[in-house]
Amino acid sequence: MSYRLGCGIVRVVINMRLKGIRRFHYARDLEEALSLLSAYGGRGAVLAGGLDLARSARADLEGLIDISGLGLSYVRAEGGGLRIGATTTLTDLLESRPAREYLGGFLGEVLRQVAAPPLRNQATFGGAVVSAHPWADIPTVLVALGAEVSFQDEAGRHKGLLEELWEKPFRHIFKGAVLTEVILPPWDGAFAFAKLTRSAYDIALLNCACGLGIQDGRISWARVALGATPRRGRRLPWLEDLLVGKEPGPGLWAEVKELVPEKVEVGTDRRASGDWRRAVAGPLLTRCLARAARKVTGGNL
Amino acid sequence: MKIYLELNGKQRYEEVAPGESLLSLLRRLGMKSVKQGCATGDCGACTVLLDGRAVRACTVFAPQVRGRRVTTLEGLGDVDDPHPLQEAFVEAGAVQCGFCTPGMIMVAYELLSRNDNPTPEEVREAISGNLCRCTGYVKIVDAILLAAKWKREGKWR
Structure with missing residues (x-):
């Protein structure tokens, strides 16, 4: 081993949190x-962008497997929906x-509200799905959209609703599987997203995604x-049920705002208290x- | 393991450790403009261009740049022949301690390579992930807008 390489390895110990990596595979x-x-x-561990892995401190990891060369970077329109390859960066998707x-x-x-541009250049859509941090914005949006994912393990190919997959021990599943695609279905209506945070770069203190269809002046579906x-x-089925059949507008929003503190399940972490989240969830939702409804009606609300 | 990369326009064949960061590799190769701040991708001090896109060198594994084009501030200009962006930072008084400056310039370079007439809001969005503890950001935004103006006027080489 050369002296120069020796210096490099010393620096690795200083710089990287993943200290056990012995092999990198393409x-x-x-x-x-x-x-x-x-x-x-x-x-x-599989990586494409590598952002989450580089920031993690998994001392157990010995090998990294780069899948960025597998042709999984694409965005395709299909039947009004979208098929997004797992290694597509957030910037390429945007x-x-x-x-x-x-x-x-x-x-x-x-x-545009998720992280800073250089992180979007590196982070992949598949990485956001597999990491699925509780505070992240993308999982909330994908649950509202009813996204499906395709993944493959040694037993074969699998497809399922993300909402259901995330209820399972999905991190364990992806220790032996590779996510290949995220599928977003078509919707006849509009979606909006909102979050409470100091800036896009900060982690959300609370986020939400809402989708509405409106027919004959009444809400025909809600997500x-x-x-x-x-x-x-997570979805709020009680709120979706409440909205369907109602006329969107200030009266309905006031009813929702009143019910949310009583119905919503929130908790406390080091970023915000449960009481604070309960107080702001109504206005945020x-x-x-209202923004989703305005999009459907072209602003006539 | 050995990897091939193009660093600041020059072909390199370098030995890297499998878990080494790009930041570590670049510092080892003498690219001292690439600063280690947080080492978690949060501060932007180590921003470089990877195939023309700004990324955090601390969150990229060195083996990931195999066969790819890496550009650091050293690849844009130096004291004897500064890049117009560097000149704009001096002209606008956007440099104080200077630790964040290389990262700011690399982010600005990517922005202006795609949009040479950004709004102040677009500039603020571009630098939103780069922390500066000295300037208060106003003069950095001014500098990037000045460099954009120079670019539109054909003053970039």
Whole structure:
């Protein structure tokens, strides 16, 4: 080993939190990535952007498997919905034409509020799904949108609703599986996103995504998810049921605002108290609902 | 392991450790403009361009840049031949301690390479993840807008 390399390794110990990494692999295809994952038996991790891994402190990891060369960076429009390859960066998604056209540019509205541009250049959409931090904005949005994911393990290909996958021990699942695609369904209506935070760069103290369809002046369907509660984004079925069949407008929003503190499940973490979250959830949700309703009606509300 | 990369326009073949950060590699190669601040991707002091996109060198594993183009501030200009962005930072008084300046300039370079007429709001969004503890950001925004004006006037080389 050269002196120069020796210096490098000393610096690695100083700079990196992942101190146990011994091998870095460039997977040539999905099968190779899965085979490597299996061989590491939980001590290997897949990366594309690598952002979360580089910030983590997983002392157990010995091998990194780079899947950025597997052709999983794409955004395709299909039947009014979107198919997003797992290694697509947030910036590439934000700038892609299909994403700009999906739901009137809703994804752009969300992603411009997620992290700083250099982090969006590195972070991948699949990484956001697999990491699924409780405070993150993207999981809340994907739950509201009814996103599905495709992933592959050694047993074969799987597809499922993200909302259901996140209720399972999904981190364990992805120790032996590779996420390949996120599928966003078409919706005849509009979605809006809102979060409470000091800036886009800060972690949300509370976030929400709302989708509404309106027919003959009444709400025909509703999708509402609240996240960073401090738990990961979840739908609010009681609120969705309440909204359907009602006439959107200030009267309905006032009714929602009154009910939210009593019905919403929030808690305390080091960022905010449960009492504070309970107090602000109503205004945040109604602001988001009103924005979605205005989008559907073209501002006539 | 050995990787090939293009660093500031020059082809390099370098030995890297599998878990080494790009920040560590670049500092080792003498790119001292790339500062270690937080080492968690939060402060922006180590921002470099990877295939023309600004990224945090502390959150990129060195093996990830195999076959890719890395640009640091040293690749834009130096004391003898500063880049117009560097000149704009001096002209606008946007440098105090200077620790954040290389990262700010790399982020600004990416912004102006895509949009040479940004609004102040767009500049603020671009630098939103780069922390400066001295200037209060106003003069940094002024400097980037000045560099954009120079670019529109054809004063960039």
